[in-house]
Amino acid sequence: MKKFLYIVTTVVLTLVISLAGFSWYSGTGIRVTDGRYLGYSKSTDEWLFIEYQNKLVKHDGPYVFVDSNKPLALRVASTEQSINSVTKLPVHGELLVTVDNKSQTQFKVPLRHSYPRSKLNYSTTENVLAISDLEGNFDATVNLLVANGVINDSLDWSFGKGHLVLIGDMVDRGTNVVPTLWLLYKLEAEAKKAGGRLHYVLGNHERYLLDGRTKSVAKKYFGTYRATSMTQRQLWSDETVLGRWLRSKPVVLKINDILYVHGGISPEVLSKKPTLEFIDNLAKDSFVTTGTIIKNIEGDILHSSKGLLFYRGLAKDMSHYGLGKKATESHVERLLKVYDAKKIAIGHTLTKHIGFDFNEKVIRVDVNHAEGESEALLIENHSIFRVGLKGQKLPLIQIESSESS
CATH class of the missing domain: 3.60.21.10 (Metallo-dependent phosphatases)
Structure with a gap:
């Protein structure tokens, strides 16, 4: 019952604010502070309740996380067979980066372990x-x-x-x-x-x-x-x-x-x-x-x-x-x-x-x-x-x- 009331309240609130004509709307919903969505997303044709829109990601990353000096590279990529699939693999000293451009440019990056502050x-x-x-x-x-x-x-x-x-x-x-x-x-x-x-x-x-x-x-x-x-x-x-x-x-x-x-x-x-x-x-x-x-x-x-x-x-x-x-x-x-x-x-x-x-x-x-x-x-x-x-x-x-x- 509480979940039902929450959903109803959210929908009503979204429609009321939408009718008020606030400029920070997209479709019939709003984005909250961290970019998640409340309401209907016209661009992705979905109702969302505090969720991110399902936008296509051809290439993104790698985001490299450091855990006990064992870096893991997180990537998001899409193919005809798989949309927005996520991989997280170990990095052994050197990182391969793929660019989201027409030529899908690639280059390698050696990782470092310390980042001292710059001289001024x-x-x-x-x-x-x-x-x-x-x-x-x-x-x-x-x-x-x-x-x-x-x-x-x-x-x-x-x-x-x-x-x-x-x-x-x-x-x-x-x-x-x-x-x-x-x-x-x-x-x-x-x-x-x-x-x-x-x-x-x-x-x-x-x-x-x-x-x-x-x-x-x-x-x-x-x-x-x-x-x-x-x-x-x-x-x-x-x-x-x-x-x-x-x-x-x-x-x-x-x-x-x-x-x-x-x-x-x-x-x-x-x-x-x-x-x-x-x-x-x-x-x-x-x-x-x-x-x-x-x-x-x-x-x-x-x-x-x-x-x-x-x-x-x-x-x-x-x-x-x-x-x-x-x-x-x-x-x-x-x-x-x-x-x-x-x-x-x-x-x-x-x-x-x-x-x-x-x-x-x-x-x-x-x-x-x-x-x-x-x-x-x-x-x-x-x-x-x-x-x-x-x-x-x-x-x-x-x-x-x-x-x-």
Whole structure:
């Protein structure tokens, strides 16, 4: 009887809220916080009561779980004979990754056992290439890196002693989040061996991924969660290799005289004058699996709307959202003085081409990779360029204020 009343109540509640016209509906149902579904899913033609939609998964994984140093690789795949089948097999030192793209690209990844935290301040005379917001787009990642000599056609590091900087949001939206991260994981080790470096600065979507927030994930991942009976949070916990690896990454980095941060540094954060080390200690404790992080923690240096992961004031006026006006020139000058830098490079806020703002003190790096407009920032012999899919060196543009409106 209780089960019957629960079902009836759920259906009535779903229909009532649906009729109210809330924007977070799909079909005649809603998705709850971790992406499970309440109501009728039109796309999969099924009634669901707190369950994930049965989306087709051609390839997903491997999610590698570490149990007493004996890694197990979990994969989800579909064939004509088997839909969303799950395998979990031991990994013996090296991992085979299959990409969910037309060519079903494959590559091998040697596993590592420790992930020390990154240095926060680097000095180099080598080239630096910076990219942001690739969002799980494996092909765009490869095309841009190959075009600019960072990797070769075999997906191996070819940038020598150069530095590759990823300014956050490598995850979400795209259908190849896992292969993209495995590629970056592999390149990090290869770069270090060659005398170079791969730097990964976390963004707000890495926060979402590790916390289990599914608002922006590609729909195929709901099929993975359903097939594995695991939530996103479980698949990216600190019991997984990629979960541990991501949690070792910083949220701000300085190379020579340029700061790299995903969102930006707001006046509210700057007033506290946090050192790079202080910020990194916060990050170390902020991406743990236990507990839930609220999106906008009032005044939080990382997670509030004006924190390093979310702040947009270096790119646009956010006053119509109640999040403050665009930053002033004097604020930018102060923050660069505090961190003894000449420029700050940010992602997070989309622009058509990589360009300058604030008299060339702020560099905007987030472009629309999904639409084939990939660009990266190149620092070479103290000169700064934007480079595209043909490897051409182009001057940075002055970003118009209307582009940030």
